[in-house]
Amino acid sequence: MASLKTVLCLGVCLSAWIITTADEAATFKAENLRWFSLDFKTILKWTTKPSGHKYTVTYSSNGGDWLDCPDCTKMSDSECELTNYLKPYDSTYTVKVQTNPLIEQEDDDPDEFPHANSLPFNPYRESNISAVVFTVETVNQRSVNVSITDPLTSIHRRGEQLSIRDVFKNDLKYKISYYKSGSTGKRENISDSSTIQLSGLDAGQSYCFMVAAFIPSRPKATQQGAWSIRQCTPGDGNILQELSLGTWVGIAFILLTVLITIVTVTVLCCRCCRQRNTYQSSAPV
Numbered sequence: 001m002a003s004l005k006t007v008l009c010l011g012v013c014l015s016a017w018i019i020t021t022a023d024e025a026a027t028f029k030a031e032n033l034r035w036f037s038l039d040f041k042t043i044l045k046w047t048t049k050p051s052g053h054k055y056t057v058t059y060s061s062n063g064g065d066w067l068d069c070p071d072c073t074k075m076s077d078s079e080c081e082l083t084n085y086l087k088p089y090d091s092t093y094t095v096k097v098q099t100n101p102l103i104e105q106e107d108d109d110p111d112e113f114p115h116a117n118s119l120p121f122n123p124y125r126e127s128n129i130s131a132v133v134f135t136v137e138t139v140n141q142r143s144v145n146v147s148i149t150d151p152l153t154s155i156h157r158r159g160e161q162l163s164i165r166d167v168f169k170n171d172l173k174y175k176i177s178y179y180k181s182g183s184t185g186k187r188e189n190i191s192d193s194s195t196i197q198l199s200g201l202d203a204g205q206s207y208c209f210m211v212a213a214f215i216p217s218r219p220k221a222t223q224q225g226a227w228s229i230r231q232c233t234p235g236d237g238n239i240l241q242e243l244s245l246g247t248w249v250g251i252a253f254i255l256l257t258v259l260i261t262i263v264t265v266t267v268l269c270c271r272c273c274r275q276r277n278t279y280q281s282s283a284p285v
């Protein structure tokens with residue numbers, strides 16, 4: 001009789017404990033799942049409350065089966081790099097982050113573990129593109145060649161690191177924004193190729209150029225990569241034409257200060273002299 005009681009008690013305790021651990025895991029569900037993707041290096045990050053739980057990541061393409069990420073199985077980190085799993089790139093992926101129970105049972109069904117799903121993500125359409133590096137070469141008085149180095153992605157194929165040109169092919173364009181040094185009127189040109197000859201420039205003028213990758217087939221928000229740093233060509237040495245508005249304001253300010261100082265000093269001196277003269281003339285003889 002006593003032993004039956006013990007068994008019963010044990011059973012009740014055990015089921016209570018299992019329920020508690022399941023609840024426990026539920027409170028440690030992954031939260032704030034966010035995608036970070038630059039040049040096709042794609043990472044999913046999430047936040048967790050501190051606990052000893054491990055997390056397991058699976059992913060699905062276009063609503064298909066959940067596939068394993070061997071690198072992100074039962075791990076304590078709160079991020080998972082998915083660069084090498086999300087292939088083909090032009091497909092929409094959803095990621096599931098499951099919270100593993102603290103103590104796992106033989107007959108646990110992972111489908112019943114608490115989990116959180118990411119928003120859908122398409123690397124080809126949404127991965128950010130970093131700023132490009134380029135050179136500007138003067139061809140003649142009125143034209144320059146702009147040569148852009150296609151940025152490399154984190155994608156490797158047959159041991160070779162692919163550039164954004166290898167991935168986007170003809171979908172890749174470049175946007176070139178340029179302006180005459182010291183003026184605010186910007187001109188823009190969109191090019192299919194990575195080397196562009198720009199003509200119709202004013203002879204002898206200094207021009208400044210900025211370049212960004214541009215993928216018109218993408219949604220508006222992700223069409224344009226980051227702007228490069230600015231590069232300027234030297235003008236023909238006419239220094240007055242090359243000064244920026246800021247410099248002109250500076251020069252005007254200095255001239256004005258000098259002028260005011262001269263006027264003030266002159267006025268003070270004159271007043272001084274006049275007073276001295278007045279004293280002298282009014283002094284008793």
Ligand SMILES: *[C@@H]1O[C@H](CO)[C@@H](O)[C@H](O)[C@H]1NC(C)=O
Nearest residue numbers: 035036037038126127128129
């Ligand atoms: C792309 O860059 C923008 C601006 O910095 C950022 O808000 C966005 O989260 C980035 N997207 C991805 C997928 O990394």
Ligand SMILES: *[C@@H]1O[C@H](CO)[C@@H](O)[C@H](O)[C@H]1NC(C)=O
Nearest residue numbers: 137138139144145195196197
């Ligand atoms: C400028 O670019 C054009 C066409 O891309 C090329 O034919 C030419 O040789 C280049 N000139 C210089 C000076 O690099």
Ligand SMILES: *[C@@H]1O[C@H](CO)[C@@H](O)[C@H](O)[C@H]1NC(C)=O
Nearest residue numbers: 188189190191197198199200
């Ligand atoms: C870009 O430059 C080329 C050559 O200079 C020119 O033919 C073309 O019209 C320009 N495109 C735009 C959008 O300004």
